[in-house]
Amino acid sequence: MYKVYGDIQSGNCYKIKLLMSFLEIEHEWVAVDILSGETHTDEFKKINPNTRIPVLVLTDGSYLTESNAILNYLAEGTDFLPSDRYQRALVLQWQFFEQYSHEPYIATARFIRKYLGLPKDREAEYQAKQAGGHKALSVMETQLRQSPFLIGDVPTIADISLYAYTHVSHEGGFDLDNYPSIQKWLLAIEQQRNYLGMNA
Amino acid sequence: MYKVYGDIQSGNCYKIKLLMSFLEIEHEWVAVDILSGETHTDEFKKINPNTRIPVLVLTDGSYLTESNAILNYLAEGTDFLPSDRYQRALVLQWQFFEQYSHEPYIATARFIRKYLGLPKDREAEYQAKQAGGHKALSVMETQLRQSPFLIGDVPTIADISLYAYTHVSHEGGFDLDNYPSIQKWLLAIEQQRNYLGMNA
Numbered sequence: 001m002y003k004v005y006g007d008i009q010s011g012n013c014y015k016i017k018l019l020m021s022f023l024e025i026e027h028e029w030v031a032v033d034i035l036s037g038e039t040h041t042d043e044f045k046k047i048n049p050n051t052r053i054p055v056l057v058l059t060d061g062s063y064l065t066e067s068n069a070i071l072n073y074l075a076e077g078t079d080f081l082p083s084d085r086y087q088r089a090l091v092l093q094w095q096f097f098e099q100y101s102h103e104p105y106i107a108t109a110r111f112i113r114k115y116l117g118l119p120k121d122r123e124a125e126y127q128a129k130q131a132g133g134h135k136a137l138s139v140m141e142t143q144l145r146q147s148p149f150l151i152g153d154v155p156t157i158a159d160i161s162l163y164a165y166t167h168v169s170h171e172g173g174f175d176l177d178n179y180p181s182i183q184k185w186l187l188a189i190e191q192q193r194n195y196l197g198m199n200a
Numbered sequence: 201m202y203k204v205y206g207d208i209q210s211g212n213c214y215k216i217k218l219l220m221s222f223l224e225i226e227h228e229w230v231a232v233d234i235l236s237g238e239t240h241t242d243e244f245k246k247i248n249p250n251t252r253i254p255v256l257v258l259t260d261g262s263y264l265t266e267s268n269a270i271l272n273y274l275a276e277g278t279d280f281l282p283s284d285r286y287q288r289a290l291v292l293q294w295q296f297f298e299q300y301s302h303e304p305y306i307a308t309a310r311f312i313r314k315y316l317g318l319p320k321d322r323e324a325e326y327q328a329k330q331a332g333g334h335k336a337l338s339v340m341e342t343q344l345r346q347s348p349f350l351i352g353d354v355p356t357i358a359d360i361s362l363y364a365y366t367h368v369s370h371e372g373g374f375d376l377d378n379y380p381s382i383q384k385w386l387l388a389i390e391q392q393r394n395y396l397g398m399n400a
Contacts, residue, residue, distance in 0.1 A: 064293060092268065095269075097266060
Protein backbone atom coordinates (compact mmCIF):
# COMPACT_ATOMS: atom_id res chain seq x y z
CA MET A 1 0.00 0.00 0.00
CA TYR A 2 1.19 3.53 -0.76
CA LYS A 3 2.19 5.78 2.10
CA VAL A 4 1.95 9.58 1.84
CA TYR A 5 3.69 12.07 4.12
CA GLY A 6 1.58 15.21 3.99
CA ASP A 7 -0.52 17.96 5.52
CA ILE A 8 -4.04 18.12 4.09
CA GLN A 9 -4.17 21.92 4.54
CA SER A 10 -1.21 22.27 2.16
CA GLY A 11 -2.54 22.52 -1.38
CA ASN A 12 0.46 20.58 -2.66
CA CYS A 13 -0.44 17.66 -0.39
CA TYR A 14 -4.19 17.99 -0.97
CA LYS A 15 -3.56 17.44 -4.72
CA ILE A 16 -2.41 13.90 -3.93
CA LYS A 17 -5.32 13.22 -1.56
CA LEU A 18 -7.80 14.45 -4.20
CA LEU A 19 -6.38 12.34 -7.05
CA MET A 20 -6.22 9.30 -4.77
CA SER A 21 -9.88 9.85 -3.92
CA PHE A 22 -10.88 10.21 -7.59
CA LEU A 23 -8.96 7.03 -8.45
CA GLU A 24 -9.95 5.20 -5.24
CA ILE A 25 -6.31 4.43 -4.40
CA GLU A 26 -5.88 2.96 -0.93
CA HIS A 27 -3.09 4.54 1.08
CA GLU A 28 -1.78 5.35 4.50
CA TRP A 29 -1.61 9.09 5.26
CA VAL A 30 1.15 10.18 7.64
CA ALA A 31 0.39 13.66 8.97
CA VAL A 32 3.42 15.97 9.00
CA ASP A 33 3.30 19.38 10.66
CA ILE A 34 5.37 21.91 8.68
CA LEU A 35 4.85 24.75 11.14
CA SER A 36 6.43 22.82 14.01
CA GLY A 37 9.47 21.99 11.84
CA GLU A 38 8.77 18.30 11.30
CA THR A 39 10.21 18.40 7.74
CA HIS A 40 13.53 19.71 9.06
CA THR A 41 14.45 16.81 11.37
CA ASP A 42 17.46 14.63 10.46
CA GLU A 43 15.07 11.70 10.10
CA PHE A 44 12.89 13.54 7.59
CA LYS A 45 15.90 14.78 5.62
CA LYS A 46 16.68 11.15 4.81
CA ILE A 47 13.26 10.92 3.18
CA ASN A 48 13.51 14.27 1.38
CA PRO A 49 16.73 16.32 1.66
CA ASN A 50 14.74 19.24 0.21
CA THR A 51 12.68 19.22 3.48
CA ARG A 52 9.32 19.46 1.78
CA ILE A 53 6.04 17.52 1.65
CA PRO A 54 4.28 15.68 0.07
CA VAL A 55 6.38 12.54 -0.23
CA LEU A 56 5.00 9.33 -1.75
CA VAL A 57 6.41 6.02 -0.55
CA LEU A 58 5.95 3.22 -3.06
CA THR A 59 5.25 -0.38 -2.02
CA ASP A 60 8.94 -1.24 -2.52
CA GLY A 61 9.99 1.58 -0.20
CA SER A 62 11.17 4.00 -2.92
CA TYR A 63 10.46 7.67 -2.40
CA LEU A 64 9.00 10.20 -4.79
CA THR A 65 8.77 13.92 -4.04
CA GLU A 66 7.26 16.99 -5.73
CA SER A 67 3.46 17.01 -5.82
CA ASN A 68 3.14 17.22 -9.59
CA ALA A 69 5.64 14.40 -10.21
CA ILE A 70 3.61 12.25 -7.80
CA LEU A 71 0.38 13.08 -9.67
CA ASN A 72 1.96 12.02 -12.96
CA TYR A 73 3.15 8.77 -11.43
CA LEU A 74 -0.25 7.90 -9.92
CA ALA A 75 -2.32 8.97 -12.93
CA GLU A 76 -0.37 6.97 -15.52
CA GLY A 77 -2.78 4.77 -17.49
CA THR A 78 -5.92 6.52 -16.16
CA ASP A 79 -8.27 9.10 -17.71
CA PHE A 80 -6.54 11.81 -15.65
CA LEU A 81 -3.41 11.61 -17.84
CA PRO A 82 -3.93 11.52 -21.62
CA SER A 83 -1.84 9.15 -23.71
CA ASP A 84 -1.40 11.58 -26.62
CA ARG A 85 2.11 13.06 -26.67
CA TYR A 86 1.07 16.70 -27.17
CA GLN A 87 -1.74 16.50 -24.61
CA ARG A 88 0.64 15.00 -22.05
CA ALA A 89 3.02 17.89 -22.67
CA LEU A 90 0.14 20.35 -22.17
CA VAL A 91 -0.59 18.71 -18.80
CA LEU A 92 3.04 19.34 -17.83
CA GLN A 93 2.90 22.89 -19.24
CA TRP A 94 0.05 23.74 -16.85
CA GLN A 95 1.72 21.97 -13.94
CA PHE A 96 5.00 23.88 -14.42
CA PHE A 97 2.95 27.07 -14.79
CA GLU A 98 1.32 26.18 -11.47
CA GLN A 99 4.61 25.75 -9.62
CA TYR A 100 6.34 28.80 -11.09
CA SER A 101 3.65 31.37 -11.86
CA HIS A 102 0.70 30.49 -9.59
CA GLU A 103 1.78 28.78 -6.35
CA PRO A 104 4.54 31.25 -5.36
CA TYR A 105 1.94 34.05 -5.44
CA ILE A 106 -1.41 32.57 -4.46
CA ALA A 107 -0.23 29.88 -2.03
CA THR A 108 2.32 32.19 -0.42
CA ALA A 109 -0.22 35.00 0.06
CA ARG A 110 -2.60 32.44 1.61
CA PHE A 111 0.16 31.18 3.91
CA ILE A 112 1.05 34.69 5.10
CA ARG A 113 -2.59 35.58 5.73
CA LYS A 114 -4.14 32.31 6.96
CA TYR A 115 -1.26 30.70 8.86
CA LEU A 116 0.82 33.66 9.96
CA GLY A 117 -2.13 36.03 10.51
CA LEU A 118 -0.74 38.70 8.16
CA PRO A 119 1.93 40.12 10.51
CA LYS A 120 3.15 43.69 9.94
CA ASP A 121 6.60 42.61 8.72
CA ARG A 122 5.13 40.42 5.97
CA GLU A 123 2.49 42.91 4.78
CA ALA A 124 4.60 44.37 1.94
CA GLU A 125 5.40 40.87 0.69
CA TYR A 126 1.72 39.91 0.91
CA GLN A 127 0.71 42.95 -1.13
CA ALA A 128 3.47 42.27 -3.68
CA LYS A 129 2.02 38.79 -4.27
CA GLN A 130 -1.34 40.10 -5.44
CA ALA A 131 -0.34 41.22 -8.97
CA GLY A 132 1.40 37.92 -9.78
CA GLY A 133 -1.57 35.96 -8.47
CA HIS A 134 -4.01 37.91 -10.61
CA LYS A 135 -1.78 37.46 -13.66
CA ALA A 136 -1.87 33.68 -13.12
CA LEU A 137 -5.65 33.73 -12.70
CA SER A 138 -5.99 35.75 -15.94
CA VAL A 139 -3.93 33.18 -17.85
CA MET A 140 -6.21 30.42 -16.51
CA GLU A 141 -9.36 32.42 -17.31
CA THR A 142 -8.17 32.90 -20.92
CA GLN A 143 -7.83 29.12 -21.35
CA LEU A 144 -11.04 28.23 -19.49
CA ARG A 145 -13.04 30.53 -21.75
CA GLN A 146 -12.01 28.19 -24.57
CA SER A 147 -12.40 24.77 -22.94
CA PRO A 148 -14.26 23.55 -19.83
CA PHE A 149 -11.08 22.00 -18.40
CA LEU A 150 -7.49 23.11 -18.94
CA ILE A 151 -6.66 20.54 -21.62
CA GLY A 152 -10.11 20.04 -23.13
CA ASP A 153 -13.43 18.41 -22.26
CA VAL A 154 -12.38 16.15 -19.40
CA PRO A 155 -10.47 16.80 -16.17
CA THR A 156 -6.80 15.83 -15.99
CA ILE A 157 -4.16 16.10 -13.29
CA ALA A 158 -3.43 19.61 -14.66
CA ASP A 159 -6.85 20.63 -13.32
CA ILE A 160 -6.16 18.96 -9.98
CA SER A 161 -2.82 20.80 -9.70
CA LEU A 162 -4.39 24.18 -10.33
CA TYR A 163 -7.58 23.50 -8.39
CA ALA A 164 -5.65 22.93 -5.16
CA TYR A 165 -4.70 26.54 -4.44
CA THR A 166 -7.21 28.27 -6.74
CA HIS A 167 -10.24 27.04 -4.80
CA VAL A 168 -8.85 28.55 -1.59
CA SER A 169 -7.39 31.65 -3.24
CA HIS A 170 -9.82 33.87 -1.27
CA GLU A 171 -7.81 32.87 1.82
CA GLY A 172 -4.91 34.70 0.16
CA GLY A 173 -7.04 37.76 -0.58
CA PHE A 174 -7.92 36.89 -4.20
CA ASP A 175 -11.47 37.69 -5.26
CA LEU A 176 -12.67 35.48 -8.14
CA ASP A 177 -15.58 37.76 -9.16
CA ASN A 178 -13.81 38.78 -12.35
CA TYR A 179 -13.04 35.20 -13.37
CA PRO A 180 -16.40 33.62 -14.31
CA SER A 181 -14.83 30.76 -16.27
CA ILE A 182 -12.64 29.83 -13.31
CA GLN A 183 -15.70 29.79 -11.05
CA LYS A 184 -17.54 27.48 -13.45
CA TRP A 185 -14.48 25.22 -13.66
CA LEU A 186 -14.18 25.00 -9.85
CA LEU A 187 -17.80 23.83 -9.68
CA ALA A 188 -17.25 21.31 -12.50
CA ILE A 189 -14.36 19.75 -10.56
CA GLU A 190 -16.41 19.65 -7.35
CA GLN A 191 -19.13 17.74 -9.22
CA GLN A 192 -16.79 14.92 -10.24
CA ARG A 193 -17.46 11.48 -8.75
CA ASN A 194 -15.46 10.86 -5.54
CA TYR A 195 -14.57 14.54 -5.12
CA LEU A 196 -13.07 15.21 -1.70
CA GLY A 197 -12.86 18.65 -0.07
CA MET A 198 -9.74 20.00 1.61
CA ASN A 199 -11.42 19.85 5.01
CA ALA A 200 -12.95 16.41 4.55
CA MET B 201 10.21 22.07 -38.87
CA TYR B 202 9.98 23.16 -35.24
CA LYS B 203 10.20 26.84 -34.39
CA VAL B 204 11.49 28.05 -31.01
CA TYR B 205 10.99 31.53 -29.58
CA GLY B 206 13.85 32.06 -27.17
CA ASP B 207 16.91 33.87 -25.85
CA ILE B 208 20.00 31.67 -25.69
CA GLN B 209 21.31 33.53 -22.62
CA SER B 210 18.21 32.47 -20.69
CA GLY B 211 18.89 29.10 -19.09
CA ASN B 212 15.27 28.08 -19.64
CA CYS B 213 15.69 28.63 -23.39
CA TYR B 214 19.19 27.16 -23.53
CA LYS B 215 17.76 23.87 -22.17
CA ILE B 216 15.79 23.48 -25.40
CA LYS B 217 18.76 24.42 -27.60
CA LEU B 218 20.97 21.90 -25.78
CA LEU B 219 18.51 18.99 -26.05
CA MET B 220 17.89 19.81 -29.72
CA SER B 221 21.64 19.71 -30.29
CA PHE B 222 22.01 16.36 -28.47
CA LEU B 223 19.13 14.91 -30.51
CA GLU B 224 20.10 16.70 -33.76
CA ILE B 225 16.63 18.17 -34.14
CA GLU B 226 16.42 20.73 -36.94
CA HIS B 227 14.61 23.91 -35.96
CA GLU B 228 14.23 27.62 -36.59
CA TRP B 229 15.31 29.80 -33.65
CA VAL B 230 13.46 33.10 -33.30
CA ALA B 231 15.43 35.42 -31.01
CA VAL B 232 13.25 37.23 -28.47
CA ASP B 233 14.64 40.01 -26.28
CA ILE B 234 13.07 39.90 -22.80
CA LEU B 235 14.84 43.01 -21.55
CA SER B 236 13.31 45.19 -24.26
CA GLY B 237 9.83 43.89 -23.43
CA GLU B 238 9.31 41.72 -26.52
CA THR B 239 7.36 39.10 -24.54
CA HIS B 240 4.85 41.72 -23.42
CA THR B 241 3.55 42.85 -26.83
CA ASP B 242 -0.08 42.05 -27.76
CA GLU B 243 1.25 39.89 -30.57
CA PHE B 244 3.39 37.79 -28.21
CA LYS B 245 0.56 37.45 -25.68
CA LYS B 246 -1.39 35.53 -28.34
CA ILE B 247 1.49 33.03 -28.40
CA ASN B 248 1.90 32.89 -24.63
CA PRO B 249 -0.48 34.87 -22.41
CA ASN B 250 1.97 34.19 -19.55
CA THR B 251 4.49 36.42 -21.44
CA ARG B 252 7.44 34.06 -21.07
CA ILE B 253 9.93 32.22 -23.27
CA PRO B 254 10.76 29.62 -24.47
CA VAL B 255 7.81 28.71 -26.70
CA LEU B 256 7.91 25.71 -29.04
CA VAL B 257 5.82 25.86 -32.21
CA LEU B 258 5.00 22.42 -33.58
CA THR B 259 4.79 21.69 -37.30
CA ASP B 260 0.97 21.98 -37.17
CA GLY B 261 1.25 25.44 -35.59
CA SER B 262 0.35 24.37 -32.03
CA TYR B 263 2.16 26.09 -29.19
CA LEU B 264 3.84 24.57 -26.16
CA THR B 265 5.29 26.66 -23.31
CA GLU B 266 7.29 25.95 -20.13
CA SER B 267 10.85 24.78 -20.78
CA ASN B 268 10.52 21.48 -18.92
CA ALA B 269 7.25 20.56 -20.63
CA ILE B 270 8.97 21.21 -23.97
CA LEU B 271 11.90 18.98 -22.98
CA ASN B 272 9.52 16.14 -22.11
CA TYR B 273 7.74 16.54 -25.44
CA LEU B 274 10.93 16.51 -27.49
CA ALA B 275 12.65 13.72 -25.55
CA GLU B 276 9.76 11.24 -25.76
CA GLY B 277 11.02 7.96 -27.21
CA THR B 278 14.72 8.90 -26.87
CA ASP B 279 17.40 7.89 -24.35
CA PHE B 280 16.95 11.25 -22.61
CA LEU B 281 13.56 10.18 -21.21
CA PRO B 282 13.34 6.70 -19.65
CA SER B 283 10.29 4.55 -20.37
CA ASP B 284 10.07 3.11 -16.84
CA ARG B 285 7.19 4.68 -14.90
CA TYR B 286 9.14 5.39 -11.70
CA GLN B 287 12.17 6.73 -13.55
CA ARG B 288 9.97 9.07 -15.60
CA ALA B 289 8.47 10.33 -12.36
CA LEU B 290 11.97 10.92 -10.98
CA VAL B 291 12.80 12.99 -14.08
CA LEU B 292 9.76 15.14 -13.31
CA GLN B 293 10.66 15.27 -9.61
CA TRP B 294 14.00 16.88 -10.49
CA GLN B 295 12.45 19.20 -13.04
CA PHE B 296 9.84 20.48 -10.58
CA PHE B 297 12.62 20.83 -8.01
CA GLU B 298 14.49 22.90 -10.59
CA GLN B 299 11.61 25.30 -11.22
CA TYR B 300 10.61 25.73 -7.58
CA SER B 301 13.74 25.29 -5.47
CA HIS B 302 16.65 26.06 -7.82
CA GLU B 303 15.73 28.52 -10.60
CA PRO B 304 14.05 31.16 -8.38
CA TYR B 305 17.30 31.46 -6.39
CA ILE B 306 20.18 30.75 -8.75
CA ALA B 307 18.72 32.14 -11.98
CA THR B 308 17.29 35.19 -10.25
CA ALA B 309 20.57 35.98 -8.48
CA ARG B 310 22.36 35.63 -11.85
CA PHE B 311 19.83 37.93 -13.51
CA ILE B 312 20.20 40.62 -10.84
CA ARG B 313 23.99 40.47 -11.01
CA LYS B 314 24.73 39.80 -14.68
CA TYR B 315 21.90 41.64 -16.44
CA LEU B 316 21.00 44.39 -13.99
CA GLY B 317 24.55 44.95 -12.71
CA LEU B 318 23.59 44.37 -9.06
CA PRO B 319 21.93 47.75 -8.42
CA LYS B 320 21.70 49.02 -4.84
CA ASP B 321 17.93 48.54 -4.59
CA ARG B 322 18.19 44.83 -5.50
CA GLU B 323 21.17 44.03 -3.27
CA ALA B 324 19.11 42.76 -0.31
CA GLU B 325 17.10 40.51 -2.66
CA TYR B 326 20.34 39.25 -4.25
CA GLN B 327 21.80 38.39 -0.85
CA ALA B 328 18.55 36.71 0.22
CA LYS B 329 18.80 34.38 -2.80
CA GLN B 330 22.13 32.92 -1.73
CA ALA B 331 20.87 30.59 1.04
CA GLY B 332 18.14 29.07 -1.13
CA GLY B 333 20.59 28.56 -3.99
CA HIS B 334 23.06 26.75 -1.76
CA LYS B 335 20.29 24.58 -0.33
CA ALA B 336 19.37 23.52 -3.89
CA LEU B 337 23.03 22.81 -4.72
CA SER B 338 23.33 20.69 -1.55
CA VAL B 339 20.31 18.61 -2.53
CA MET B 340 21.89 18.01 -5.95
CA GLU B 341 25.29 17.19 -4.42
CA THR B 342 23.64 14.59 -2.14
CA GLN B 343 22.16 12.82 -5.16
CA LEU B 344 25.24 13.14 -7.38
CA ARG B 345 27.37 11.51 -4.70
CA GLN B 346 25.22 8.41 -5.25
CA SER B 347 24.89 8.36 -9.05
CA PRO B 348 26.84 10.04 -11.88
CA PHE B 349 23.67 11.60 -13.31
CA LEU B 350 20.52 12.61 -11.45
CA ILE B 351 18.49 9.50 -12.29
CA GLY B 352 21.32 6.98 -12.69
CA ASP B 353 24.12 6.12 -15.08
CA VAL B 354 22.99 8.03 -18.18
CA PRO B 355 21.99 11.64 -18.74
CA THR B 356 18.29 12.48 -18.99
CA ILE B 357 16.37 15.71 -19.51
CA ALA B 358 16.47 16.11 -15.70
CA ASP B 359 20.22 16.70 -16.05
CA ILE B 360 19.69 19.15 -18.91
CA SER B 361 17.14 21.09 -16.83
CA LEU B 362 19.49 21.43 -13.89
CA TYR B 363 22.64 21.90 -15.95
CA ALA B 364 21.24 25.06 -17.57
CA TYR B 365 21.53 27.39 -14.59
CA THR B 366 23.97 25.36 -12.49
CA HIS B 367 26.82 25.69 -14.99
CA VAL B 368 26.52 29.48 -14.90
CA SER B 369 25.75 29.70 -11.18
CA HIS B 370 29.03 31.60 -10.59
CA GLU B 371 27.41 34.46 -12.52
CA GLY B 372 24.91 34.59 -9.64
CA GLY B 373 27.67 34.54 -7.03
CA PHE B 374 27.60 30.80 -6.29
CA ASP B 375 30.97 29.16 -5.74
CA LEU B 376 30.94 25.43 -6.56
CA ASP B 377 34.14 24.60 -4.63
CA ASN B 378 32.18 22.75 -1.96
CA TYR B 379 30.27 20.65 -4.47
CA PRO B 380 32.77 18.23 -6.03
CA SER B 381 30.11 15.84 -7.32
CA ILE B 382 28.33 18.68 -9.10
CA GLN B 383 31.61 19.75 -10.72
CA LYS B 384 32.22 16.20 -11.96
CA TRP B 385 28.65 16.01 -13.27
CA LEU B 386 29.01 19.33 -15.16
CA LEU B 387 32.09 17.95 -16.92
CA ALA B 388 30.34 14.67 -17.72
CA ILE B 389 27.53 16.57 -19.44
CA GLU B 390 30.00 18.72 -21.37
CA GLN B 391 31.65 15.56 -22.65
CA GLN B 392 28.45 14.23 -24.24
CA ARG B 393 28.35 13.97 -28.02
CA ASN B 394 26.88 17.10 -29.69
CA TYR B 395 27.19 19.17 -26.51
CA LEU B 396 26.58 22.85 -27.22
CA GLY B 397 27.67 25.71 -24.93
CA MET B 398 25.46 28.61 -23.96
CA ASN B 399 27.61 31.01 -25.93
CA ALA B 400 27.92 28.80 -29.00
